Amino acid sequence: MPELPEVETVKNTLKNFIVNKRIVDIRVNYPRIIENDLDQFKRAVVGQLITDLDRVGKYLIFVLEDTAFVSHLRMEGKYNILTKPEFSKHDHIIFYLDDGTYLSYNDTRKFGRMVLSSKSDYKNQLPLSKLGPEPFCADAKVVYQRIHKSDIPIKHLLLDQTIMAGIGNIYANEICFAMGINPFTPGKRLTLKRVEQLVQASCKILEAAIAQGGTTIHSFSANGIDGLFQVSLQVHLQKECKICHSEIIKEKIKGRSTYYCPKCQRRKS
Template sequence: MPELPEVETVRQTLKNFIIGKTIKEIQVYYDPIVTGDSDHFANTLTGQTICDIDRIGKYLIFILDRDAFISHLRMEGKYNIVDASTPLNKHEHLSFIFRDGSELRYQDTRKFGRLELVNKDTYRQDLPLAKLGPEPWDADPETIYAKIHKSNLPIKTLLLDQTIMTGIGNIYANEICFTLKIDPRTPGKRLSKRRVAELITISREILEQAIAQGGTTIHSFDANGITGLFQLQLNVHTQKICPICQGTITKEMVRGRGTYYCKTCQKKKG
């Protein structure tokens, strides 16, 4: 699943290609890919120009003249920028056809992603974005500590809770726990205020490093053909040997999510 660095890479890439383009027509080939009425979505946005692309957590927000729409890529969503004459592939479910003859196509092998029309002026205060917690750069240690200090849930699970702190998914949660030198199964209530502050700092640093590398390319992620390189710097996720102690990396399920960690370097408390 694309996480914050991958979605930010998509945002930066798309801005280079589609800002200033005017939508001539929208074709929806799979109606459920749009939340709400797909005809209303297409009719509302047709004729408008793309002015900017924002991002909150894992959501992209396309800002147009009068309206905006959000896009969540979920498991395997991606955008392809092609010439309008390019044949449609079976996994492309929606096309923004621009007046200059180019197209922005939304592709999603598993069809889990969603696009939704939102208010251009209030989308940050409206659902579904209003329920998200702050990104690590905006997170206050006292506030995050207050949310987790009574929790029996594993810290790995809490990192994945987008209402606590948004943008972190499975890959980066594994890497954050490793850098923090904490067993991902450790209950949130075992973290002191100092450790929560360290957690936030490490989260920022790892996400910044991943953004600088264009994200992590595992399985199908790319941004219009541009693949990330952060997978070359992964310490534990999908790895077999710990880079610190040279011991074997353990993989097990933690609350249903595949979790990689080093039993020697990451000690559990509680």
């Protein structure tokens, strides 16, 4: 699933293909993706020049001449540039561009969403307004204030986009592993110093993933720009700990698969 680093890569790659191109038409095969009234969305978007592409957390923002719309890829959303109008089963939204190419939003599970926002103020409008800072600009003291009385497991808190934005299930597992912290550890067990380390570890892991994406994806693959699952995972989906060779435990937290090493991330009583 695309998390902050994957969306960053999609943004950087896609930018080269669509900025300064005009949306001349749009075809919507699966309307539920678009949260606005469909006609309203079409009226707002068709005829508009794409002036920029931005990212906040896991959200992608298409900045147009007079408006903007926010896109969340959720689990399997992808953007493809097609040079011929040969659309496939899961191409749900197709933007016709003025150079004759097609920007297609492809999403097998149909979980992704798009919603109109404001060109100048999208960061202060829903859904972006409720997001916390990205780890890169998070103040550890503020994060500490948010979690230091909480009984909620730290892994769950890392997934709370209102505390810090951009971390999904894969990186939450990786961050806990890098910290040597048990994912079930309640937020209130972390000292300020530990929270500082947590923010730092989050930055480091996300930055490394972005760097890998930046060097590995220069153009569209046959499958579209869908992120960097080649990122070397230390614990997520792993069977054996890369450090101590213990068997990696898999359990659910907040309904999400949680991987951890019982020895390197020992539970403290």
